[in-house]
Amino acid sequence: MTLTYGVPSRCDIPTVVTSRLILRGWRPEDLSPYAAMNADPETMRYLDGPFGVDATERLVTHLIGMWALRGHGMWAVEERGSGEFLGRAGSYIAQGWPGIEVAVSIRRDHWGMGLGTEAIRASLDFGFERLPVDEMITSTHRENVGMNSIAHRLGMTFRGVADVGPWRASNVYAITRSEWCARQTAASAASAEAALQHVRQSGPSSDECAPGGCAPVERRHGEQMSRKRTPGR
Numbered sequence: 001m002t003l004t005y006g007v008p009s010r011c012d013i014p015t016v017v018t019s020r021l022i023l024r025g026w027r028p029e030d031l032s033p034y035a036a037m038n039a040d041p042e043t044m045r046y047l048d049g050p051f052g053v054d055a056t057e058r059l060v061t062h063l064i065g066m067w068a069l070r071g072h073g074m075w076a077v078e079e080r081g082s083g084e085f086l087g088r089a090g091s092y093i094a095q096g097w098p099g100i101e102v103a104v105s106i107r108r109d110h111w112g113m114g115l116g117t118e119a120i121r122a123s124l125d126f127g128f129e130r131l132p133v134d135e136m137i138t139s140t141h142r143e144n145v146g147m148n149s150i151a152h153r154l155g156m157t158f159r160g161v162a163d164v165g166p167w168r169a170s171n172v173y174a175i176t177r178s179e180w181c182a183r184q185t186a187a188s189a190a191s192a193e194a195a196l197q198h199v200r201q202s203g204p205s206s207d208e209c210a211p212g213g214c215a216p217v218e219r220r221h222g223e224q225m226s227r228k229r230t231p232g233r
Ligand SMILES: CC(C)(COP(=O)(O)OP(=O)(O)OC[C@H]1O[C@@H](n2cnc3c(N)ncnc32)[C@H](O)[C@@H]1OP(=O)(O)O)[C@@H](O)C(=O)NCCC(=O)NCCS
Pocket: 042, 043, 044, 046, 047, 103, 104, 105, 106, 107, 110, 111, 112, 113, 114, 115, 116, 117, 118, 139, 140, 141, 144, 145, 146, 147, 149, 150, 153
C-alpha cells in the first residue's frame, strides 16, 4: 500500500508578554515544576486537592489539546526576569461550562504580588481581542479569597452560584466585551493623563525628544492608547 501524506495539522500556541510574565506554550521541562504545584495541598485547596506527576502530564496534554481543538486555552506562565515556571493561566471551556472561563494558578511562593491579576487581565485582553465572544466568565470556590478578589478587582460582575463542571456551588462572575473595552479605554486615558501631568511638571525628558524636535504629546498619547499587546513579541 502506498501512503500519501497531507499537510500536517498544527497547534500554534501564541506567546503573550506582560510586564512581568510570559504566557507561552508548554514544554516538557514544565512538567516537573507544575507537578510540584499540583502536589501542594494549599495550592490545590479549592481545586479538588493535590495530584501527582501522571495526572499532571495528562492535564498538560489536555490543556495543549484545547488550543488545537478550540483555538484558545491555558498557557504555561513563565517569569520574565528569571525564566522560572510560575504556573498556568488562560481560558478554558468544556461541556456544561456556562461560557469561556478565564483561570489561573500561580506558584505559592509568588502569591500576593499581583501576578494572578496580571495573568487574568492578559487572558481577558487576549480573549476579547482574538475570540468571537461577547462575554467571558470566571468561577471559583466562595472561600477562595484570592480568586474572588481578582474577579472584583478586574470589574467582573457576580452572577450567582452554580455548579461548573465538577465544582459544586461556585461563585460565577462575568464581564462583557463592552464592559472590558470601557475599562481599558478608561485606564489608557488615565495613564495618558498621568503622562501629560508628568510632562507639564518636569518638561519632556531627553528620550521623549525625536531628532529635530518633540512629537506632539497628543500624538504620542494616541499611539500609546492604540498599542496592542502583540503575541510573540
Ligand atoms: C488565587 C491565586 C491565583 C491568586 O494569585 P495571586 O498572584 O496571589 O493574586 P494577586 O497577587 O493578583 O492578588 C489577588 C488578590 O488575592 C489576595 N491574595 C493573594 N494571596 C492571598 C492569600 N494567600 N490569602 C488571602 N488573599 C490572598 C491579594 O491580597 C489580592 O487581593 P486584593 O485585590 O484585595 O488586594 C493564587 O492564590 C493561586 O494560584 N491559588 C491556587 C490556585 C487557585 O485557586 N486558582 C484559582 C482557581 S479558580
